[in-house]
Structures are given as C-alpha cells and as structure tokens.
Amino acid sequence: MEFTIKPLSPALDSAECLILPVTGSSLPAVTAELDAALGGRIGELVTAGDLAAKAGSTLTLLLSGALAAKKAILVQAGEDEQSLLAAARAAARALAGLNPASATSYLAHAAGKKSARSALAQAFVQALITEQYRPDSWKSEKDTPRKLAQMQLSCAKKGDIAELESGLAAGLALGHGMNLTRELGNAPGNVCTPAYLAEQAQQLARENGLKCQVLEQAELEALGMGSFLAVARGSAQAPRLIVLEYRGGKKAQKPVALVGKGITFDSGGISLKPGEAMDEMKYDMCGAATVLGTFRAVAELGLPVNLVGVIPTCENMPAGNALKPGDIVTSMAGLTIEVLNTDAEGRLILCDALTYVGKYQPEVVIDIATLTGACVIALGHVTTGLFANDDALADALLAAAKTSDDKTWRLPLFDEYHEQLKSNFADLANIGGRPGGAVTAACFLSRFTKDYRWAHLDIAGTAWKSGAAKGATGRPVPLLVEFLRQYPAGK
Numbered sequence: 001m002e003f004t005i006k007p008l009s010p011a012l013d014s015a016e017c018l019i020l021p022v023t024g025s026s027l028p029a030v031t032a033e034l035d036a037a038l039g040g041r042i043g044e045l046v047t048a049g050d051l052a053a054k055a056g057s058t059l060t061l062l063l064s065g066a067l068a069a070k071k072a073i074l075v076q077a078g079e080d081e082q083s084l085l086a087a088a089r090a091a092a093r094a095l096a097g098l099n100p101a102s103a104t105s106y107l108a109h110a111a112g113k114k115s116a117r118s119a120l121a122q123a124f125v126q127a128l129i130t131e132q133y134r135p136d137s138w139k140s141e142k143d144t145p146r147k148l149a150q151m152q153l154s155c156a157k158k159g160d161i162a163e164l165e166s167g168l169a170a171g172l173a174l175g176h177g178m179n180l181t182r183e184l185g186n187a188p189g190n191v192c193t194p195a196y197l198a199e200q201a202q203q204l205a206r207e208n209g210l211k212c213q214v215l216e217q218a219e220l221e222a223l224g225m226g227s228f229l230a231v232a233r234g235s236a237q238a239p240r241l242i243v244l245e246y247r248g249g250k251k252a253q254k255p256v257a258l259v260g261k262g263i264t265f266d267s268g269g270i271s272l273k274p275g276e277a278m279d280e281m282k283y284d285m286c287g288a289a290t291v292l293g294t295f296r297a298v299a300e301l302g303l304p305v306n307l308v309g310v311i312p313t314c315e316n317m318p319a320g321n322a323l324k325p326g327d328i329v330t331s332m333a334g335l336t337i338e339v340l341n342t343d344a345e346g347r348l349i350l351c352d353a354l355t356y357v358g359k360y361q362p363e364v365v366i367d368i369a370t371l372t373g374a375c376v377i378a379l380g381h382v383t384t385g386l387f388a389n390d391d392a393l394a395d396a397l398l399a400a401a402k403t404s405d406d407k408t409w410r411l412p413l414f415d416e417y418h419e420q421l422k423s424n425f426a427d428l429a430n431i432g433g434r435p436g437g438a439v440t441a442a443c444f445l446s447r448f449t450k451d452y453r454w455a456h457l458d459i460a461g462t463a464w465k466s467g468a469a470k471g472a473t474g475r476p477v478p479l480l481v482e483f484l485r486q487y488p489a490g491k
C-alpha cells in the first residue's frame with residue numbers, strides 16, 4: 001500500500017472512495033465543499049438524521065458519476081479528540097468493507113490541534129493495517145484480498161503534513177506489530193511449537209538488527225529452572241527460552257524487560273482441561289507473541305529505549321513422565337513449589353523467566369500472560385488485568401492504556417491473598433483456590449519479582465476473540481508501545 005500526504009480537494013479527487021468528516025450536525029469546510037458539488041445532498045442527509053450522532057457512525061454514498069470519485073463515506077467525528085479517534089477507526093473498518101483500490105481520508109481537516117492530527121493519522125492507519133490482515137495462511141483458497149493500493153491522507157494545509165507523517169509512521173509500526181502478534185497467535189499448535197517461536201524470534205532479530213539468544217534444555221537445566229522444565233517434561237516438543245535485545249537508548253540506560261508466557265498448547269497436563277473449545281489453548285502463547293509484536297513495532301519506530309524480551313516457551317501436555325498434582329518442584333530462585341494443579345502452568349514457567357531476567361538489572365519488568373480464566377470472569381473480553389508492585393509504573397501503564405485505547409484496569413496484590421498460596425509441604429502452592437483466582441496467580445508471580453519494579457498483564461480475556469470472528473486480537477501491543485513511547489528518556 002502506498003501512502004501520500006498532501007492537501008487535496010474532494011470535488012477534484014479521483015480516488016475511488018473519499019472519507020469525509022461530519023461534526024455533530026454541521027459540515028466542516030472540506031465536507032461542505034463536496035456538498036456544494038453534489039447540490040446539497042450531504043446536508044440533506046445529515047439534517048434528516050441519516051448519519052447517527054454517535055461518534056464513529058458511518059454512511060456510504062454512491063456519487064453516481066457526478067464526480068471523479070465513486071463513493072464517499074461520511075463519518076460522524078463528534079466534537080472532541082476521543083470522538084475523532086473513534087471516527088478514524090470506524091472509517092478504516094468501513095473502508096475495508098468497501099474494499100476500493102484507492103481512497104482519500106479528509107478526516108484531518110476536522111482536527112483542530114497538532115497532536116490531534118498526529119493521533120488521528122495513527123489511529124486511522126493502525127486500524128487500516130490491522131483490517132488488511134486475514135487469518136488465511138493455512139487455507140488453500142485465500143479470502144478475498146484487500147485491494148487498497150493507494151491511500152491518500154489529505155490535510156488542510158502544507159504545514160500539517162509533518163504531523164500526519166509522524167502519525168502514519170506510528171500507525172504502520174503498530175499495525176505491523178499487531179499483525180505479527182495475531183499471525184503467531186492464530187498459528188496452530190502443530191506449527192507454532194517452541195522451536196518455531198524461537199525461529200520466528202531469530203528471523204525478527206535478523207530483519208530488525210536485534211540480538212537474539214535461544215537457550216535449550218541443557219542450558220535451562222544448568223540454570224536450575226526446575227519449575228519451567230517440570231511443565232515442559234510431558235511434551236514431545238523440547239522447551240526454549242528466547243532472549244531478545246533491542247538497544248535504542250543510551251548505553252548506560254537500564255533496560256525495560258518484557259516477559260511473555262509462551263505455552264504453545266495448554267491441554268492442562270495431567271489436570272486435563274475439558275474438551276470444549278480446547279483448540280483455543282493454542283493461543284496460550286499470546287504473551288510471547290505480544291513481546292515479539294512489540295519488538296517489531298519498537299524497532300520500526302526506532303524508539304530511544306533499551307528493551308529486553310524473555311520468552312519461556314513449551315507445551316503443557318499429559319504423559320507418563322508428565323508433572324503430576326502433588327509433585328514438588330524447585331524454581332530457579334530456590335523456592336519450592338507444590339504443584340496442586342498442573343493446569344496452573346503459566347506461573348510455573350514465568351517464575352523462572354522472571355528470576356532469569358534479573359540478570360539484566362532491568363529498570364522495570366512487565367510480564368504478559370494469558371494466565372487465568374478467573375481474569376476473564378472478572379473483566380470479560382474488554383479489559384486487560386493489570387497488577388503491579390509499584391504505583392508509578394501502574395499509573396504509567398494505565399495512562400498508556402487510555403491513550404492507545406487498549407483498555408486496562410488495575411487489580412490488587414494485597415498481602416492477605418498470599419494466605420491462599422500456603423502449602424503444607426513446600427514454600428508455596430501453585431494455586432490459591434477459586435476465590436480471586438487472577439489475584440492469587442499474580443501474587444504467586446510477585447514472590448519472584450521482589451528485586452525490581454514489576455507489572456503483570458493478564459490478557460486471558462483480551463488476547464483473542466472466540467465465536468464467529470475467532471482469532472488473535474494483537475492486544476496489548478498498542479498499550480506496550482504507547483508505554484514505551486512515553487517512557488522517560490534517560491531512565
């Protein structure tokens with residue numbers, strides 16, 4: 001897809017489809033210009049209430065030969081910045097539905113402020129790129145391809161071009177990162193094995209000048225990762241620990257570390273899951289895929305941060321040599337863990353990765369994991385669960401969630417919950433019972449993150465969609481990239 005940014009005029013525009021803003025019940029100058037060329041048709045439709053007042057409502061018009069362009073999408077852009085962003089995303093969706101070969105967006109003409117124009121271009125392009133993605137890599141007949149080859153972003157004056165350009169770059173990077181996360185998430189478990197994830201990370205590193213190291217079984221044994229290895233034991237696929245490094249910041253700047261859960265298939269192990277929708281447990285590596293997608297976006301943007309990614313990856317399978325309920329394993333940190341349920345395996349692989357990442361002396365550590373069904377019960381599929389041992393870090397993540405429209409809510413880590421993790425036989429148990437299941441899982445992790453500022457994102461409800469539109473969402477790549485863009489330089 002080719003992007004052009006310049007001031008254009010809708011009445012003279014020969015793109016197949018034009019996107020025009022409506023603000024409330026009035027027409028911005030650029031839309032009024034098209035309205036005049038159409039003899040007042042747009043004004044009539046808006047007065048008649050054919051375009052709903054809710055931001056992001058759209059109405060498609062056939063221009064039937066009156067102009068060079070064939071179609072126009074009217075978008076309700078509301079009166080504030082948030083509404084304008086919602087309009088940009090809705091316009092991108094409507095455009096994907098029409099599937100034209102060329103289009104021009106005039107939305108930036110409705111943005112009053114510099115920052116609004118940049119954010120608008122970003123939101124539009126990000127949505128456009130993610131709308132292009134189809135999960136058809138494993139179909140012999142591909143879905144109808146998206147035809148859009150020429151995309152013009154118009155602005156009111158030449159002085160606005162630079163703002164749109166920076167938004168375009170951010171939108172492209174985010175779209176590419178999210179699509180990588182989705183493609184890896186959607187890949188079936190027989191393709192997307194721990195070895196495959198490691199290869200994908202190595203390829204990403206080659207393409208983006210990152211450092212990538214892949215540790216195998218023997219090295220993990222030497223490191224004493226008894227908890228991680230216990231989960232991996234029941235599978236025919238050998239585990240991997242993937243370590244990625246991106247250096248965009250000053251040499252002495254401590255890195256931000258991202259740790260992603262990479263269970264390429266979670267059967268539950270000996271504590272076998274019920275069969276219904278078990279296929280969805282191929283998505284149990286979406287934390288890992290989020291780390292890779294975030295690295296992809298950060299590298300494309302060239303952000304001035306130092307970043308470390310750590311991905312423990314294996315399968316959770318039942319087998320004669322598999323981990324059993326009642327087994328006690330020794331973590332890399334030295335804490336012994338009584339495994340009361342082999343289906344609580346995410347925390348068992350993450351705890352060793354969280355210990356390992358300490359060697360990078362990270363400024364902050366953020367882990368991303370499809371960790372608990374309880375988080376889905378608490379927050380549904382709308383909101384990611386956030387836990388943190390540091391208020392400033394939690395606040396920075398919540399601010400980034402707001403800016404990126406990647407909804408996130410903080411849940412507590414109060415001391416009282418640790419009672420539920422007591423074991424009669426080991427230092428701690430790997431489950432805390434049904435009450436507050438998302439919290440006790442996070443509390444388990446917190447026992448391994450005392451040496452640094454840490455946040456945990458439970459994405460069990462938000463990393464993928466079930467039902468007819470089943471598939472990985474690419475979340476929370478927008479949240480993490482926004483957090484890293486805001487990350488105070490020099491920290």
Ligand code: BES
Pocket residue numbers: 266268284341343344345346370371372373374376431432437460461
């Ligand atoms: N991968 C699952 C969590 C999950 C469940 C994600 C449903 C998305 C949808 C995790 O490994 C798991 O099985 N957790 C158990 C923990 C329980 C045994 C304490 C759960 O949530 O049921």
Ligand code: MN
Pocket residue numbers: 266268316342343344345346
């Ligand atoms: Mn599980």
Ligand code: ZN
Pocket residue numbers: 263266284343345346370371
């Ligand atoms: Zn799992």
